[in-house]
Amino acid sequence: MLTVDSTRAFKYLWYIWRILGLHPPDGDTFWARHYTAYRICVNIVVNICVPISFYIICLLSSNLLEFCETYYVAAMMVVEQLKLFNAWLMLDRFKDVQKYLNRLDCRLQSREERDIIRDHIRRSKQTFFWIMRLFTAIIITVALLVVFTGELALQAWYPWDWRTLTFGYYSTVFCQVFGIALVCVVTISNDTYPMAYLTMIAGHFKALALRISVLGYSSDESQAVTNDKLINCIKDHQSLLLLVKTIQDTLSSVVFFQFACTASSLCTLTFYVVFVELNLSKLIHMFLNFNAVIIETIIICYAAEEVYFGADQVCKAIYDCNWYSQSIKFQRTLIIMLKRSQRPVIIVASQICPVRMTTFLARKNGESVEANGHQYGHSLAAFRIREYEYGDGDGDGVTYPISYVGAGQFIYWPAKARISRLMDVRFTICHYQ
Secondary structure, three states: OOOOOHHHHHHHHHHHHHHOOOOOOOOOOHHHHOHHHHHHHHHHHHHHHHHHHHHHHHHOOOOHHHHHHHHHHHHHHHHHHHHHHHHHHOHHHHHHHHHHHHHHHHHOOOHHHHHHHHHHHHHHHHHHHHHHHHHHHHHHHHHHHHHHHOOOOOOOOOOOOOOOOHHHHHHHHHHHHHHHHHHHHHHHHHHHHHHHHHHHHHHHHHHHHHHHHOOOOOOOOOHHHHHHHHHHHHHHHHHHHHHHHHHHHHHHHHHHHHHHHHHHHHHHHHHHHHHOOOOHHHHHHHHHHHHHHHHHHHHHHHHHHHHHHHHHHHHHHHHHOOHHHOOHHHHHHHHHHHHHHOOOOOOEEOOOEEOOHHHHHOOHHHOOHHHHHHHHHHHHHHHHHHHHHHOOOOOOOOOOOEEEEEOOEEEEOOOOOOOOOOOOOOEEEOOOO
């Protein structure tokens, strides 16, 4: 029996995938015999009924504020459906990845290496539970909004008039809360499975680096035994690189699409919060949604960054081993491994965008998620001000001055006259590169 089992980091993911109809149970039990009918019902609700209500209301938006209120939900719904479909297609690959990780568990040779893997298992589980708490808070705020305001937390289309009929109102509330709960379960699995697999791969990179760094220091080992250990380390390194390639193939296109949707969703969500007067419950709900949209991208970038630094530690560990006291054969073999380990291990989305924290945070040339969302926000605000200038029914048809401050920087000065639900403040759009 393995003293360390990396697959424990994925235990909750497989439970969720079974609930969502992606992972059928084994055996000839009652649950297994009726699982096909169950998965059809669940997927009709999760992938057809709930998403289509948000897509239709987004398409029926009559003005910019309504569009911003509904777009971020519709955009993230598309991303979650794509990620769930991608996970279903790649389940067999995930099982193969777990087999490779079990083999790497068997290669662990010291207590320090096992402690590294246990620490990454613990971190993976902690991240899963923190994300689950965040989406649980979102579900709670949805229910509280209905109780205290009598309005739906998220604008959605339903084929009946839920405002006038008592039965229709309660059935609509139940449908939305239940539907959002299911979507949150889908989002939890979609957000945590890339993080969990990348975190465990990073942990095995670090364990391998520790194993390499002590090569040649044992006085009881012959040079031939040390050379055999180096060969085994090279095989483990090749296995980890293969796992990275497998994970990249499963995430490449989906992550790229998520970057684009995250940027636009952050823009529209922020624009809606700034331009609309919200009660406290709605503001808390929007704040949680804002954090959820950001976290969806950050956790993938952070896990990919962990893999990058873990692989880099392998390169540094090669210099730390006692290579100068070993045979020429050992040194030549080590040089080959050194050359390969000097190539950075970076997850790339659609062969275009590197998945790293610098991708999310960097502002150079407006290539990051944050910078792109910033530019979208500039365009939306300019469009909104243009509506006020020409009068669209919300304002009074008065043209308000626009002051040019510097290269790429504009400050809009709303007058004290009432502008449709816009707070009487100076709204500043910061400059962008």
